[in-house]
Amino acid sequence: MKKLLLPTDFSGCAQNALNYALLISKKLQTDIHLLHVYPPVYNFSSGSEEYEQKQEEDANQKFDELQQKIWQREEFRRISITRETRKGDVISEIIDIAEKTQADLIVMGTLGAGGIKSIIGSNTSEVVHSAPVPVLSIPANFRPxxxxxxxxxxxxxxxxxxxxxxxxxxxxxxxxxxxxxxxxxxxxxxxxxxxxxxxxxxxxxxxxxxxxxxxxxxxxxxxxxxxxxxxxxxxxxxxxxxxxxxxxxxxxxxxxxxxxxxxxxxxxxxxxxx
Missing domain, CATH: 3.40.50.620 (HUPs)
Incomplete structure (x- = not known):
C-alpha cells in the first residue's frame, strides 16, 4: 500500500477521517492525497468565474490551515501530503482521482447517527458502490x-x-x-x-x-x-x-x-x- 486518497469538505467529520488516515499512513509509510470537490455552476452568468475563483481560494486557505495542524504533530511531518481541488460531481471526481493517482485506499468520513443526508456521509455509500479500490469509512464520533x-x-x-x-x-x-x-x-x-x-x-x-x-x-x-x-x-x-x-x-x-x-x-x- 503506497497511497491513501482522502476526500474532504473540511468538516469535523472529514477531519476525523483524516486523523485516522494519518495514523495509518505513519504505520504503513504511505502518501496521502487530499481532495476537495465543489459543485459547478449550471448557468453561464458573469458571476460563475467569481464563484469558481472563490471556491478555489477558500479551499487553498483551508488546505493551508489543515497542513499547519498536521505539522504541529512531529510524528506526521514526514508524511508526504498532496492536495487538489476539483470542480464537478463529487462521486465522479473521487473515482476519477482514485484511478489517476493510483490510490490503494479511499478514506472517508460518515457523520454518524442522523447524518445520512450530510455531504460526506451520503457520498461515502455511493463511493463504496463505485470505487475500484477499498473504501474505509470513519464515523464522526469514533476515536481513531x-x-x-x-x-x-x-x-x-x-x-x-x-x-x-x-x-x-x-x-x-x-x-x-x-x-x-x-x-x-x-x-x-x-x-x-x-x-x-x-x-x-x-x-x-x-x-x-x-x-x-x-x-x-x-x-x-x-x-x-x-x-x-x-x-x-x-x-x-x-x-x-x-x-x-x-x-x-x-x-x-x-x-x-x-x-x-x-x-x-x-x-x-x-x-x-x-
Whole structure:
C-alpha cells in the first residue's frame, strides 16, 4: 500500500477521517492525497468565474490551515501530503482521482447517527458502490486511537480467503489482531462443514497470522453481526463485496444502513474480484 486518497469538505467529520488516515499512513509509510470537490455552476452568468475563483481560494486557505495542524504533530511531518481541488460531481471526481493517482485506499468520513443526508456521509455509500479500490469509512464520533482489532465478516466465499491473505500483512503492520466471523442460520449442518473447511484453508494459507475465528448461529444475520461488532466497540468491520446489487440490497435493510452510514463502527469495504 503506497497511497491513501482522502476526500474532504473540511468538516469535523472529514477531519476525523483524516486523523485516522494519518495514523495509518505513519504505520504503513504511505502518501496521502487530499481532495476537495465543489459543485459547478449550471448557468453561464458573469458571476460563475467569481464563484469558481472563490471556491478555489477558500479551499487553498483551508488546505493551508489543515497542513499547519498536521505539522504541529512531529510524528506526521514526514508524511508526504498532496492536495487538489476539483470542480464537478463529487462521486465522479473521487473515482476519477482514485484511478489517476493510483490510490490503494479511499478514506472517508460518515457523520454518524442522523447524518445520512450530510455531504460526506451520503457520498461515502455511493463511493463504496463505485470505487475500484477499498473504501474505509470513519464515523464522526469514533476515536481513531480507539481501534484495537479488525473484524472480517465472511459468508464463506472462497474468494474471501484471498482477501484475508492480502489483509494479513497490512494489519500486521498496524498491529491489529484479526477476528474472522461468520453469521448463519441456526442448526445448519452443511454450513458447519463449510465453516470448518474455510477455517482450515485460511490457517493453511497464513499459519503465522494472529487470527481468531467465530461463528454465530442466528436467523437474523445483519443483527447478529451488529451485536458481535458492538460487543467489541473498538474494531474496524471489514467485508468484501462481489456484486453491486448485493450491497444495494444489504443497504436497503435498516440495520445495515445504520452500520454503514449512521453507526459508530468504522467499515472497510473491499472490492472482490471474480
Amino acid at each position: 486511537d480507539k481501534v484495537r482489532r479488525m473484524i472480517f465478516a465472511t459468508d464463506l466465499n472462497t474468494m474471501d480467503i484471498g482477501a484475508i491473505t492480502t489483509l494479513a500483512p497490512i494489519i500486521s503492520k498496524l498491529k491489529l489482531p484479526l477476528e474472522v466471523v461468520h453469521v448463519y442460520p441456526e442448526h445448519d449442518e452443511e454450513e458447519d462443514m463449510l465453516y470448518r473447511g474455510f477455517v482450515e484453508k485460511v490457517k493453511e494459507n497464513i499459519p503465522t497470522a494472529s487470527i481468531t475465528f467465530h461463528k454465530i448461529n442466528t436467523d437474523d444475520v445483519e443483527r447478529g453481526l451488529a451485536r458481535f461488532t458492538d460487543d467489541y466497540g473498538d474494531a474496524i468491520l471489514t467485508m468484501t463485496i462481489y456484486e453491486k446489487e448485493f450491497f444495494h440490497k444489504l443497504l436497503s435493510q435498516d440495520i445495515a444502513e445504520e452500520m454503514v452510514l449512521g453507526g459508530t463502527t468504522p467499515m472497510l469495504v473491499l472490492r472482490g474480484k471474480k
